[in-house]
Amino acid sequence: MSEASFSPSSSLGDALVILGAAGIVIPVFARFRITPVIGFILVGLLVGPYGLGRHVFDYPWLAFVTISDPESLKPYAEFGIVLLLFTVGLELSFDRLWSMRRQVFGLGAAELLLGGLVLAFALALLGQGTVGAIGLGLALAMSSTALVLPIAGSHTAVGRAALAMLLFEDLALVPIIFLLGALAPKAAGGWSGLADTLLYGLLVVLLLLVVGRYALPHLFAQAARTKSPELFLSASLLVVIVSSLATAAVGLSPIVGALIAGLLIAETEYHTEVEGIISPFKGLALGVFLITIGMSIDLAMVVHHWLTIIVATGSVVLVKALVTGFLLRLSGARRGVATEAGILMASPSESTLIVLAAATSATLVQPGTAQFWQIVTALGLTVTPLLAWAGRRLGRRVEDGNQVDSEFEEDVPRAIIIGFGRVGRLVADMLKTHNKPFLGVDADPDMISTALRAGYPALFGNAMSAHVLNRLHLDKATCVILTMDEPRAAQRLVKKLRGQYPDLPILVRARDSLHAAALYRAGATHATPETLEATLQLSEAVLVELGVPMGFVIASVHEKRDEFRDQIMEQGGLSERPKLKSAALRDKTSS
Template sequence: MHGGHISPLMSDALVILGAAGIVIPLFARFRVTPVIGFILVGLLVGPYGLGRMVYDFEWLTWFTITDPERLDPFAEFGIILLLFTIGLELSFNRLWAMRKLVFGLGALELLIIGSLLASILSMMGQYWTGAIGLGLALALSSTALVLPIAGTQTPVGKAALSMLLFEDIAIVPIIFMLGALAPYAGADGMTGLFDTIWKGLAVVIAMMVLGRIALPRLFAQAARTKSPEIFLAASLLVVIGASLATGVVGLSPIVGALVAGLLIAETEYHTEVEGIMEPFKGLALGIFLITVGMGIDVNTIWQNLGMIAVAVVGVLGVKAVITGILLRLMGARRNTAVETGILMASPSETTLIVLAAATSALLIQPGTAQFWQIVTAIGLTITPLLAMVGRRVARRIDPAPDLSQHVGDPDNPPVIILGFGRVGRLVAQMLDRHEKPYIAIDADTDLVDQAKREGYRATYGNAARVDALGKIGLETAPAVILTMDEPVLAQAITRKIRAGYPDMPIIARARDSIHAAELYRSGATTAVPETLESSLQLSEAVLVDLGVAMGPVIASIHEKRDEFRERIREGGALEHKPKLRTSTSEA
């Protein structure tokens, strides 16, 4: 800033931080989602809002953003960080298990909706090449908004994730195909696509091989410094490096970010990485949503209100119906199919990228592109409202099971087991042996049906919703046991239960001592690391085999377990690794 001149970057920073620090808490106070808050801020301070008055009132420069393109790199970084954190919540095993959904459901959803929308647009007079570009663009759904709303652990979140992953993978071939359809496209269109595919596969494979070797060493070195700043720098180095690597060969940078997240998820440092990146992801996504709001011209909407309303309703209706039908055909429950279909109905932030590619390839006119950009911006704005409508419609079509019937004897209320896989079943068997009542909850309907057939007291339910747990007697339950192998979800549920029930005993399964420490910080009464218990059982077995009396062995095992538990509670690491001073935020 020189001689009274206002730096555009400084005024932009003031607007963004003002939105994050003042406007968004205000929206939260009235229980309005921050998504809508950020978009409305963009509408207000952008070139179609107060920005058009800057030349008459120069002081408005401090409160407006007149050039949205300056924010594009930051908005793109927000999407990259989002895919990175999604990768942290997944694992290669879980992704491999989802391959049929990703390349089956995901491919069908994109191709059927894209083809149907393209046919409708073609019948309305759009030339067939432009209709294909528009159809595929509008068939995409928003990863940036859908997954934070639905999560990745709920039935709706899992279905949405499989479709969104395929869409993210399909962006590159879609853009190459639009280039090949261009009226002046050269003969190297398909050659360029194949080059990108083989180079991209080579880069991804190289990242997977090198990442498994280098990442544990990198984060171990960062942890030894005991500096959160170094750990943050290492995390940003990995995500930016991976994104650049895939970007250089023509793949989307978000593919590199997702792979980087998956690789770190396999290390013991994933919880720390996720916690330290969370604030940056939230702010960067806020910038992206502000840029969406800046693209909305209220005057243009008013002048074309009827056409825009028909386009928005038409696109949302086609996508919701087709997605819901596909999910039902693949065996999803009615409420899951309906809620997922409505939530996935809105267009995507990547719709804007595909529209730009179709325009530059001369497949659609700039005026047509602007019309559908406004439709896309409106669709993104109402995504949280679609989520709310989807939940309500789903409850009416297929009401949630009445969990209150499982409360049992009020004088002897059941222990609540959250997650009913291998570990949950064993806990239930031990409670049965000692005549202690229990009720198990799991979001996997097949697992619940099988458990019921085998005589277990299990019911379907979303453990992430504390209000659902209240219907089965959470207030009177003697204890809650978390057995799911989902570290982030376990921490989130522990925090929610602890906030509502300060005296509730919460016993949680942990992957290792680091995850156990996070659970203690989230409010767990007892966290049981699987690695610790297996070590103690091995020690017990070898001591007994060596002839040591069972009594002293059991006593020493209990003593060692208590010692380890106290060290974990105090934040110590069992493996004698330096402890980071940061804590992991709830995802």
């Protein structure tokens, strides 16, 4: 092997730095409970061309621990964003997306346009040209999909609001770029180009929807029959890449294709396996994206203009937080939700850098101005985790006099009810009737506030979070009852709980027999389909009305329930349900 082929400046050296960051630096941050987001950005700052990279010629050995070609990482960073939107699609469904249409095109459009206009007006007052101010305002009004969604999730009130606004921003990215091109001093045919892109884009999206709905179930069925994880992974990546390339080929953003691919797979029974197998690649690719953000920060310029940069970053964050919070309150969100979501969405976005580049190439913004706002954007992205923390704290303080959290005795064995809506409170009422201790958990602050006012012991938190699960002390719980109206989230949580607590009874609300079978495969102790129980209750009422003695009615209902449960178990490919210790026996053995 020649010396050139093994040069430390090759992509092999870059891979060493990235894997070293993921395998060494990030666990250190996790040990001190610091978000890995900051860790990746600091790594990029350290190993980039403005960090140790600038001293490579003086100290050649630094080539082993620095990134030799930052531009070569951009495709991997973009792939991380594509995989993120793909997993967002996996968590959604067409029904849920359709139900969000008013939030996406109402709240989302208002947030981007009003925030962009306010920022553009401020920039124009500072001397920026009108057209350039519009471009900068729209760029800075965008928020980071890559950082906000992993922090907020998509099942909390804050997460749902953020998801709606971020979806609109992602859809609006291409029209904004075309708008800037049309406003360029030497632009020609910009509007006709936009019309062509939208027309061809619509045709490609319809084609993906039609072909994907019929082809994907067969593709993944064939991959599943081989029982080869490699083939299943290849099929998953193939779908993501083909969909992204299809939308990119007609001028749309590749993330639109990734989102559609995720939505299509979410309608199949293979979505859980696909999400699990894609997750490590998404995490590593997003890490690369964050490293590129860190590498774009010029420390010398930051030091030289530190006051101006801090004021600019703070002003953008303040304006966006106020605008977003105001619009959320106007749409009916609680003060705590509006406050937390507004602060979380306040930093600029990775898309800001794309729009800045488009504005610069269209000569609407001078290169020096663009570089300044690139640094502001990178700094804003760096502090996003801190904004999320501040938003949570402030959001809880401004709730309408109600705590969205409650203190409880952590050492008392109790049933944990995850999902404290109508069904969860009904289960709690039955437990209270028989003097069984319980704790309700929900990620919706409205639900928790209502429960606390009614006197229920309740805790605010997302049960998918490791921190929340640790606080629940599930090793002492008598059982866990999942009443969530999110089938996929319930299935993932059952699998996670069964892996961590093999002897814990897990009782789950299921939508139908198919969902119940999937829950049994994931490790549920009991999965109760809503349709089955409604039918049995109706049958019980009919038999009693016809004069059949209550004892015989109850016996026949129990017999029919066991018969249906056995059928569901067979449908799920399981011979029998998990045999777990009873609560009393577990308490005795643990003591």
